[in-house]
Amino acid sequence: MTSTTTPPAHDSRHFRDVLGRFPTGVAVVTALDESGTPVGMAVGSFGSVSLDPPLVEFMPARSSSTYPAIARAGRFCVSILGADQEDVCRTMATKGADKFAEIDWHPAPSGAPIIAGALAWIDCTTVQEHEAGDHLIVIGQVEQLSELRPTTPLVFFRGGYGGFSAPSLVAAPERDLIEPIRLAGLARHAMEQLAQEVRAEVIAVGDVAGHTVSLAVADSPGGDYVPTVVGYRTPFVFPVGSVFIAWDEAATDAWLPAAEPARGQGIAALDRVRRRGWAIAIGDVHYDQLERSVSRLFAHDEQASIATAMQRLDGGLFDLELERGATYDVRMLMAPVFGADGGVALGLMLRGFTQHLDSTEILAIADTLTATADEVSRAIGGGAHVPPPSRGGVEEVGRG
Numbered sequence: 001m002t003s004t005t006t007p008p009a010h011d012s013r014h015f016r017d018v019l020g021r022f023p024t025g026v027a028v029v030t031a032l033d034e035s036g037t038p039v040g041m042a043v044g045s046f047g048s049v050s051l052d053p054p055l056v057e058f059m060p061a062r063s064s065s066t067y068p069a070i071a072r073a074g075r076f077c078v079s080i081l082g083a084d085q086e087d088v089c090r091t092m093a094t095k096g097a098d099k100f101a102e103i104d105w106h107p108a109p110s111g112a113p114i115i116a117g118a119l120a121w122i123d124c125t126t127v128q129e130h131e132a133g134d135h136l137i138v139i140g141q142v143e144q145l146s147e148l149r150p151t152t153p154l155v156f157f158r159g160g161y162g163g164f165s166a167p168s169l170v171a172a173p174e175r176d177l178i179e180p181i182r183l184a185g186l187a188r189h190a191m192e193q194l195a196q197e198v199r200a201e202v203i204a205v206g207d208v209a210g211h212t213v214s215l216a217v218a219d220s221p222g223g224d225y226v227p228t229v230v231g232y233r234t235p236f237v238f239p240v241g242s243v244f245i246a247w248d249e250a251a252t253d254a255w256l257p258a259a260e261p262a263r264g265q266g267i268a269a270l271d272r273v274r275r276r277g278w279a280i281a282i283g284d285v286h287y288d289q290l291e292r293s294v295s296r297l298f299a300h301d302e303q304a305s306i307a308t309a310m311q312r313l314d315g316g317l318f319d320l321e322l323e324r325g326a327t328y329d330v331r332m333l334m335a336p337v338f339g340a341d342g343g344v345a346l347g348l349m350l351r352g353f354t355q356h357l358d359s360t361e362i363l364a365i366a367d368t369l370t371a372t373a374d375e376v377s378r379a380i381g382g383g384a385h386v387p388p389p390s391r392g393g394v395e396e397v398g399r400g
Contacts, residue, residue, distance in 0.1 A: 083163025338382035
């Protein structure tokens with residue numbers, strides 16, 4: 001029941017206080033005025049409108065002294081600010097000052113300024129303007145855009161500025177991801193603990209419609225790597241995805257290469273994954289190319305380059321037999337999470353190692369990873385990994 005003492009909606013202070021409970025990102029909208037001078041304004045109302053065509057919006061106040069110059073330009077660029085750019089935001093919110101006197105920038109394709117240090121920029125052409133009370137709603141068609149640096153965004157909340165970060169993130173619930181995301185959500189606490197313990201990024205990965213999908217991510221404290229973005233999909237082809245294939249006999253033949261010796265190499269790798277209870281990938285130049293392509297996937301159409309990079313991957317660098325005392329550039333470790341039906345419901349992946357690891361270190365980390373995967377398996381109603389009878393070898397050294 002609504003209290004009779006609640007102020008009315010037209011009470012502007014009350015309106016601000018209530019709406020201030022909804023956090024908003026902070027961006028700067030810029031353009032070049034008729035004389036070629038840069039102009040800009042800070043906004044907390046920027047957002048996406050449409051994917052097809054790509055449209056965005058921002059809402060300047062009718063009283064803005066800057067927006068008329070942006071409107072006359074007919075084009076604008078949005079720079080999304082990082083948590084360390086509060087000073088930029090305050091400068092751009094100031095009236096009557098030379099806002100660009102101490103702010104570095106470089107031109108977008110339209111010529112409008114991109115703020116140095118921004119997380120991303122979106123270059124637009126103004127296509128619509130609508131009146132909305134004491135503000136305007138400006139719609140822009142996106143012409144070009146790009147990410148610049150992966151870090152915490154600046155957020156406006158309850159009348160103040162701050163940064164947003166979370167120990168873990170979960171993908172948006174697209175229709176085919178609803179059940180995998182539910183399972184990944186049950187793994188979040190264990191993932192966060194694992195990221196703290198091994199100081200690497202932890203990713204819950206699902207097999208969805210022929211693709212591996214990053215469903216949830218827990219960041220390593222102080223990790224020095226480009227973070228994984230939830231929702232990324234990559235083709236599910238050899239040699240990637242052995243954790244899912246090793247326990248799916250029906251899918252094995254289609255996944256394995258048709259020609260020898262690669263086919264025999266893949267069969268041996270699957271046997272090692274089943275025996276160990278985890279998969280490994282070692283880096284090389286083609287793995288680097290794959291990671292770069294995946295990191296650009298949402299900003300550009302990179303599906304073709306991802307497929308090309310995957311075709312060039314050396315199967316010998318995936319799920320290889322480790323040599324005692326050897327050192328490896330480990331790019332990925334993954335363990336299966338088993339569902340109630342006995343199949344692999346998720347993969348728990350580790351990435352972002354800051355140094356090369358020897359075989360003993362790899363085994364210790366793999367032990368911790370598989371213990372966490374078994375914990376998650378039990379949490380979702382499955383069982384722990386049970387390896388086939390041991391055949392000996394370095395993988396068994398030091399394992400309990």
